[in-house]
Amino acid sequence: MIQQTVKVLKALGEPTRLAILKFLSMQELCICELTAVLAISQPRVSQHIKVLKKTGLVKERKDKQKSYYRVNIAVLNGAVIEPFQAFLQSDPDLLPELTEEFQRFRQLDSNQEVQDCKAECRITAI
């Protein structure tokens, strides 16, 4: 039990992995999207994801040649986390360390539809 707790805490106690979890808590993302968002090398993302997978903190879904990841809510809430709510729920504006990352996140191709939708809605609203 302690071993698993330590493993999870170790997995969480790393800035890059914490950032990855932050984004995966908002939206399912693939390696290439995380690579783009965080602006780090693809192997670096893959290796961190590997650590998170081993602890059960993220779940994987394969679609064609892509691997999508999302946070494992059960583990994140139940096992050790819960207190990260403050961090995970905090507004992006309250996380200055991730300003650039958030900017790139919003510019992802997969988020363009949403933005287009919002644009439409805005027009409709007017």
Added chain:
Amino acid sequence: MIQQTVKVLKALGEPTRLAILKFLSMQELCICELTAVLAISQPRVSQHIKVLKKTGLVKERKDKQKSYYRVNIAVLNGAVIEPFQAFLQSDPDLLPELTEEFQRFRQLDSNQEVQDCKAECRITAI
């Protein structure tokens, strides 16, 4: 904010420090008592305590030549922890990894009074 979170998680993601916190959550202890309970070297205890102190996870109280430590409830609950309740509140019997440590803990000189008291109570009860 992320930095502090990472620091706390790193401090927590180490079995010896987690054990130290477990004991300090139950009772204020000095270095020499922790050394005895965990059966590890005194410098090792001091070095781990240093890490915990830097993150604010434990508070220090000096009395004569001894330094007593206790968990900083505010940090432990508020900042990042809360989910450790399960671990910290779990019965010693549910933590087989710390069986020997608990045995030595109960045999601390500072705990003898309590045991004597219990013995008296038992005699009185009979």
Added chain:
DNA sequence: GATGTATATAAACATAAGCTTATATAATGA
């Protein structure tokens, strides 16, 4: 089937982290 894209993995390296042994500092007590 060749090319490109997505991901994983391996090798090499640098740094960090944890441990032991030795020693320093400080307070206590005979």
Added chain:
DNA sequence: TCATTATATAAGCTTATGTTTATATACATC
């Protein structure tokens, strides 16, 4: 004062961790 006890710190060592670069694998598309 000298020996003892409690704690901190430093040096040296070993292992773990995170990163880059290079390469392998698998799927997709032309």
